[in-house]
Amino acid sequence: MGRRVLGVVSLGFLGVLLIYIAFVEPPAFGWQIFLLAVGVSALWCMEAMRRATASVVELTPKELRDADGTVIARVEDIVSMDRGFFAFKPSNGFLLKTRTGDSRQWRPGLWWRMGRRIGIGGMTPGSQTKYMSEILAAMMATRDTGG
Template identity: 45%
Template sequence: MSEPEELMRAGATLPRRVIGTGTMAGLGLLLLWLVIDKPPEAVIWQVFLIVFGAGALWLAQIMWRATGRQLILTDAALEDSSGAVLVRVENVEKVDRSMFAMKPSNGFLVLLKEPQPRAWQPGLWWRSGRRVAIGGVTAARDTKPMADALSMLVMRHRGELPDMSDLMGTADDETPKDDTRKEEAPGDGAPKDDGHADDSSGDGGRKD
């Protein structure tokens, strides 16, 4: 069995990673600073700020590691660079990147035929049941063509699109063969010279 062919990759650029994780880390530090600088009188609110502040810092470091991965689309599945398989082509029901789809920023949503285990890589992708959401801190210029390519792979798997190898084979079969024609030598149609030159000075033109 041949190895799957890699078609394209998508990932988060360094500025997007810094902005995304920096925002989350900044929120965590702000909540913890409020507890230290101006703690609420009620203990429950102090616990609330501490828990959510620590949770935001924990989520920021997970997001930094997750966004260091890349999304890899092959002709068989959509994976990430760690080897985790997000979705296989034969299990895709629909690829949705419409405005009203519940998808991350600059991403798209994949509906599956069969539910898969839950997984989450903050800022890159998440999966819950029959839904797989791609995107977050990724760039739209990378995820949009990836969604289109995945849609074409699904259509080809269903038989709605022919395989590229089949198209190439059909094109070769329909190519007309060149007829070998004997070229006429230059001058074949020209009148032949009988070797007799016209005598411009006739006998009557001589003077005795």
């Protein structure tokens, strides 16, 4: 909860601050438009993060899904998992690679998908994502050995 509050408040503060600067200390017109655009974008990202982090990621025997029913990945389609220190993954999370690609989706602070790569984590507690990745690795090992 602390990470969620810190992330949402930080983005909101950034957005409000940029919009405030654009009106109170207006720079050249082009820069003023830029500040307004970035400020509004930060506020939009704040709202997207607020909505996304209100949800949870669920692991079932057949799929990894968002609580709203969005299927993130099917367990049978997962080819590999990367939890390494230098992996391109969300903080406190892990990276999955699937056999088939899917549409790009992003739940800020929770998960993202770009084609065949899926990142789980961000504002999630490290202990929970580590536990989920361990269970998922065991499910993949069982699947691969035919048990």
